[in-house]
Amino acid sequence: MAQESPKPALRPFLAADTPVLAAIFAASILELTGDDYSEAQQEAWAASADDEQAFGKRLAGQLTLIATLENSPVGFASLKGNDHIDMLYVHPDAAGEGIGSMLCDALERLAGGRGVKALTVDASETAQEFFRKRGYVARQRNSVSVNGEWLANTTMQKQLGDAAAPGAQS
Known part of the structure; x- marks a missing residue:
């Protein structure tokens, strides 16, 4: 009998x-x-x-969700304000297993539930294809300085279809 893979779960961030x-x-x-x-x-x-300490403060100041497998964190994502995905990271051992999609789905639902019409993300070069496949559209290229190095990313945006209240005019 084949053993079932453990199912990932989501929970809120704890310090x-x-x-x-x-x-x-x-x-x-x-x-x-x-x-x-x-x-x-x-x-x-x-x-x-x-x-x-600063990293934890950043996570605590946003809506941060943690994906777990067998109660161990394997990824996390955070929503800055109501409409910007600030961070979405998955451990390399769990990459390609749907963890990033699960986290992104949850943030999109939460943002939509808050009445947000569009969600943005500053996607790394590596993450652009992931977001593109989810319906995000490139809006602008950016160069950001991080600890003395310049990194390129792309601001991408997705319209959230069911963000409007039922019967609301778009």
Whole structure:
């Protein structure tokens, strides 16, 4: 009899999650973005989580969801304000398993439930295709300085179809 794979679950962020989420953030960047960013860029980007107190404060200040497998965090995503996906990171060992889609689906539903008509994200070069397949459209290219390195990303936007209240005029 085949054994079923464990099912991922979502839960809210807790302050105690900060160290493991910082590790997921760094591992995701260092192991998954090598085709799009130089080693120096990856290291500068990953170092953004070195100050765990500041990283935890950033996560706590947003609506942050954690994806777990067997109660262990494997990814996280955060909504800044009501309409901007600030972070979406999945541990390399869980990449390609639908965790990112599950997190993004949840943020889109939450934003739509808050009446948001469009959601934006500043997608890394690596994440652009993921968001494009979900209906996000490129709006502008950006260069951002992170710990002394310049990184390119693209602001993308998705119209949320059921964001309007029933019967509302668009």
